[in-house]
Amino acid sequence: MSDVKEFDTRPAGSPSAESPLAWSFHRRGTPPREAGAGVTLREKAFLGHMVLRGGAIVLDEAVREVLGITLPARPNTLALDDSGERSIQWLSPDEWLVIVPGGEEFALEGRLREVLGQAHYSIVNVSGGQTVLTLRGEKARETLMKSTPYDVHPQAFPVGKGVTTVFAKATVILRRPTEDTWELVLRRSFADYCYRWLLDAAAEYGVTVER
């Protein structure tokens, strides 16, 4: 949609930035490295996050042209580019989440808008409002089972799936980009709660946080 005010919220210089989990790491530190930890957590901070809304057909063309990824049209699916660094996830029939390396988002928005022209759609930068936390390890799935009512059995949750669902008392986007990695997209203000929950729930398996 034209007549929309684009705005690059990322500074040109390099002022210090704090990820949504900065306070959690500061307050609690990270658990001591443990041999044989069942779960490993790692924050992928400062990525570019954008919410795309519009009709699937309209957006698909633009996304393919600009990002080289086919828009995932089936519910609860996730598409990645070859590098695995850029992804688009179905959130609802008219809503997708785009995650790209930090700094690419504004240019991407501009290119998408160029291609989309007068169509009815919206693109909103939400990079400051969420962060990605990855879970790996032998007990990652069990930890998720303690946290979300969604079925995370490989039969029900194959690689390439992504859903918005309940996580403890918060909402997260849960996705499985590769065989051994789960990603949680956390809202900034709930990030500390989710992080504390994970440490608590995974404590019996041993948990390591990579920084």
Added chain:
Amino acid sequence: MFHIYCPYCEEHREEEEFHPKGQAHIQRPADPEACSDEAWGDYLFFRDNPRGVHHELWVHAVGCRKFFNITRHTVSYEILETYKMGEAPTVTAKSVSEKDKQAGVQAATGGWQTVGARPESEALNDASNQGARV
């Protein structure tokens, strides 16, 4: 704990992801200013509240955030169907009671207090409704 098929996500999800939003198909009067106080009050507050088949609006709040409709039995809590906004239900109190009649089962409809009301009371009930309209 309901297991609800979201017609937009095209799969069953846990009740915790949804919020009920009351009776479905309540239409805001097209010209509110032309409504009497009574008609406006009816739109705001008066609901069918059936003991039996109910069409209701839900939102997949922790999910796709879409509103959609559920046809559900308010005694057995069985979900008979879910359908998108703008679609009409295929299962209704009428279709269920006809089906159950064929199967020899007494359906709980809005007009009777419980499953097991005697068939002859159906006629009585109709008569009383006519009485009310007089």
Added chain:
Amino acid sequence: MQRYSGFGLVKHALSHHENWQRQWRNPTPKKEYDVIIVGGGGHGLATAYYLAKEHGITNVAVIEKGWLGGGNTARNTTIVRSNYLWDEAAALYEHSMKLWEGLSQDLNYNVMFSQRGVLNLGHTLQDMRDIQRRVNANRLNGIDSQVLDAKGVQELVPIMDCSKGARYPVMGASWQPRAGVARHDAVAWGFARGADARGVDILQQTEVTGFKILDGRIVGVHTNRGDIGAKTVGCVAAGNSGVLAKMAGFNLPLESHPLQALVSEPLKPILDTVVMSNHVHGYISQSDKGDLVIGAGIDGYLGYGQRGSYSTVEHTLQAIVEMFPIFSRVRMNRQWGGIVDTCPDACPILSATPVKGLFFNCGWGTGGFKATPGSGHVFAASLAKGEMHPIAAPFSIDRFHTGALVDEHGAAGVAH
């Protein structure tokens, strides 16, 4: 009526309890009654009792489709209080409270009304503003009510976590000393026995299947045991009110929802007062048998199944353990659900209807038990006179058209 007393008990013991009389008859329906009450729960039986006792109208039938007192009377958490915010609601519940205070003696049936006090906790600044507003209103309405700070709360309930470390620390509470709990089943039985003794026919296992309406006026009801005539019919059927209204040809502004409650295993006495928290959402008291009686939240969907969602029970117990961490190892024995008919303004309907001679008393939502005697008392007066008693008048159906709601979930927010 056989009079009950401690002396009588001894006398009966000597004859091996073989001479106790029926507490109520099991009569055959008459052809016609002056008044028919549809619904044999606490409110319906109280209505019949007061019709007979206060208004001399004894040609009355109470029609109950199941067993008397088997609906919400049998399924609630037995809390009795009158500290409501709005004048109209306060008048109704305080009227009831005054009747509670002499009810055992009036009925000659010990309903075990125990005035052990009710705390409504505040956990936020806004909670405390609302509490002050309600307590001030209560005082000027002549209702005993006080504001306590966290220290005062801790003194009353030493086992509660009133520390600052709680997620939502207790900041204070409103406290109504005259409030308390009662033995719910006994209330229905006491009213039933009293009404029966005065000639009221209680017809159990009798189901109303329709209304007989002639020229817009009620003339009787259809039941599974035949037609019964009546000049006046009062419907007091809680969760089934909407269904009854539909039989009479109109809708009510009601939705029937599941409301759950649960009890722990019996414990030695540890909690003397009733504690309610709207913010963390749980309420609790300990019965004379030792069970912790806990109220859960209302489920948001329509439900006549007397069941609710498990997550509601989980949330309730989270709140209870947040307030009382020492109860973590106490066990939940049983949970159950009732059907509550809720009005948009969390206040009841006591009203005439489009059908002449047909009255409704319903919409009590989660707060009906405490109103039982008061509701029956003013509804009986209304049926006797054919017009609503002044205390009942503000609760007419009309208010949903004029907009004159009595919005109790506005600021009081403690509609249990």
Added chain:
Amino acid sequence: MSQVNRLSQGGRIDRSRQLHFTFNGKPYVGYAGDTLASALLANGIDIVNRSFKYSRPRGIVAAGAEEPNAIVQLGSSEATQVPNVRATQQALYEGLTARSTNGWPNVQRDLMGMVGKLSGTFMPPGFYYKTFMAPASLWMTYEKYIRKSAGLGRSPTEPDPDSYDHINQHCDVLVIGAGPAGLAAAVTAARNGARVILCDEQEEMGGSLLDSRELIDDSPAVQWVDRVIDELAAMDNVTLLPRTTANGYHDHNFVTLHERCTEHLADSAPASGSRRQARSRMHRVRASQVVLATGAHERPLVYANNDVPGNLLAGAVSTYIRRYGVAPGQKLVLSATNDHAYRAALDWREAGREVVAIVDARANPQGDLVAKARTLGIPIITESAVIEAKGAERVSGARVAKIDATRFTVAGEVEELACDTIASSGGYSPVIHLSSHTGTRPTWRDDILGFVPGEVKGLTSVGGARGVYPLDDVIRDGIDGGRQATQAAGLDANAVTGLVPQVSAREDGAACALYQVPHLKPSMRAPKQFVDLQNDVTAAGIELATREGFESIEHVKRYTAMGFGTDQGKLGNINGMAIAARCLHRSIPEVGTTVFRPNYTPVTFGAIVGRHCRDLFDPERYTALHQWHVEQGAEFEDVGQWKRPWYFPRTVNGKKETLHEAVARECLAVRERVGILDASTLGKIDIQGADAREFLGRVYTNKWAKLAPGRVRYGLMCKDDGMLMDDGTTSCLGENHFLMTTTTGGAAGVMEWLELWHQTEWPELDVYFTSVTDHWATMTVTGPDARKLLAELTDIDLDKEQFKFMDWREGTVAGVPARVFRISFTGELAYEINVQANYAMHVWTALFKHGEKYDLTPYGTETMHVLRAEKGLIIVGQDTDGSVTPEDLGMQWAIGYDKPYSWIGKRALSRSDTRRTDRKQFVGLKPKDPKVVLEEGAQIVFDPNQSIPMSMVGHVTSSYYSPTLGHGFALAVVKGGHERMGETVYLPMVDGKVHEAEIVSPVFLDPKGERQNV
């Protein structure tokens, strides 16, 4: 005392592992594999408790979940006390400490027992309702004594050291119960590829086969159990959950399974290093199909003094002998109505003890087990029953007589047999509890003399749970049920062949119906015949209830308390119904069905709560600046789930400021210099689309058609009942692009509200909403020096003509791209700086670096409230309560009466009640005494001299001391207040004082708005 009742061999206990435990302070020894109950019986302990009402001595009756008597208090420390543990379901562990829950001074020599004996006759059911009424004033005193006798165990008084776990499971087939039927069903489903969960409440799986006499494939049945479990354990589509009770069966096949992870090890969960197990774990299972294989509970017979220790269920006797190597006595009399019960006599005899007699109610018992007993020479007395047990603290004999069950009379001479143990069996009740939870009614079946589960969608019952009892039938039923469930789950179930094991068929004779055994005296005069042991409900009590008119079984239960114990009537309910039916001359199903509620067996609150407690009870939401606030020593206020700084107390001369002092200082700083607020919690919604403007016009009360890019407007949002729901500013970013702000608490609700109207009523409008609340951090810099401070950090032209009040501009602040909004909630010059939240701390600290010279002062929500109130600005939810319209607020200036679309809330404003002129309206109140700060929530009256109940005309919604004005002031709603300016109102307080105040405009400061417009 040594283990007097322990047999020298047999049982599934590990005799090489002795376990020490104490009961009522005395030390005892048992073995690994014992339950507390089997260990107590092994040690010859007869009395485990005193009964609730009559204080009668009670012993162990059963071996499982149906045990009503052996309820003990567990725990070796205060924090690890566990009340009301059923000894039959508690595994013995080293150091276990148990006590009886009743009995004073102790369970052996109980003084209350004397009282019980004396007063028992005065305590029929319902006696409470018939007495303690006079005088009324004494009731609370009576009640104090009634309460003293309440309860079984006691709550710990210290917080629980353990944690509890939840885990969400999904499966094709959930099999509940790992007896023969359940094992067969599970292995059938698993072999066909289904995701299977198999749970069982006992310490080990196998159910009835663990103490069975029968052979499967020509070897003892337990070997088949081991084989099946080994096979299941090796399959990765199977989850085996022993020690796991299915305690609740909810809608759409949602079942809660409570796994006792460590309760068999200690009274607190053991830890290894930093890794600590949960004490128990709740599996929240969503199953496509449920197979109910819960077996059946044996019913005892109801005869006189059937509660004396030494009266046991027949099946329990077998279980104790065969599974635990314990024979709980020397001389047995068995009173039975069925063949299966004969096992007890055979096992007893094989244990080397004496069977005095089998008393069979049937005329001509015939089955294989009967024949076996005859072969062994055990005397069988037919058409008879034990009518009364003799003995006080232990059975010393059984009075046996010929009976006529149909006429309910004793038909012959009474013979007394000396014995120390009476086992009884009146038949079996399928365990239908779980199916009842779903709301379905069970069905009575005369052929099996029991209720079977009603129909539930997605549920298959197998084996004993549906009245199938012979072992070969049970296993076949399990296989069929497993196959059915697998197919119903959408899988092919034909893969399995050759599963059916060989079970030697046993011929059982028909059982007869007997519940209460007749006595020589009528029930009311006979010695007590107990139906519900835990609640001391007797046959006479039930008879009395029916005599008094309690005819429905629900009435009987409530009047007598039958079935309300922690065993939920597993033993007694059917007997009670049968007795009520006899008294009322009806059949059992006519008296009613029995309704069971969750839980099947009680579950700790902790297990249901899981991890959602303490620090994780509810999320705490933080802004990007939270760390700074904490480090500055802020006090926090809970606003929804957010933690917002309430005020920032400073330490002056070693003393921390009070709220009042800090707020006065913060207020003056803003009014005189410059302050800063973290406003990040406000809801923010990005709105894009060609119809965005139209949409805003429909959901807000005011006009949006002409708001130009670069401009900001305040808006009110109503529900369709005309009542105010939320407020906030919305900025026009581009012609088709808006940024809406909402209240902190209303953010999620407003977002859903917009989507609701868009999706359901106006899908034709081209507009999209996206929440950006967390994306932006918002800092409000406000006060006379705000411009000077901001100018040092920004490239935005702050000239007052270029950047006016209610404008917004973009640029950078401290090098970070920012949108700056010139809106004011304080009445001062104010800039709301929005930056991407990741850079918020950088900008905030830069502001403070530059702000030092202006004495930049952080302020919290309390100061914000005072400052806005001085300007008469409302807070939705504080000054409004869901019964206030924009007109009541005097905000007609924000109502677009002539907008073409009838916006949400408009129609309701013209209803008769909303048109009233005496509605409560929003005004200011100025206390006559400038020192007075009115109480928030104080009620307002026009006439202070009226009597109670007073006619109240409004209340104070907000009230503060204003350091700027130098006096207290308040906002309030007053009936017809807008037309009452200058009038005096009164506020009668709890302490008897009556405050006077003048009705004034709610704008106390700078009514022309000059300060914010500089």
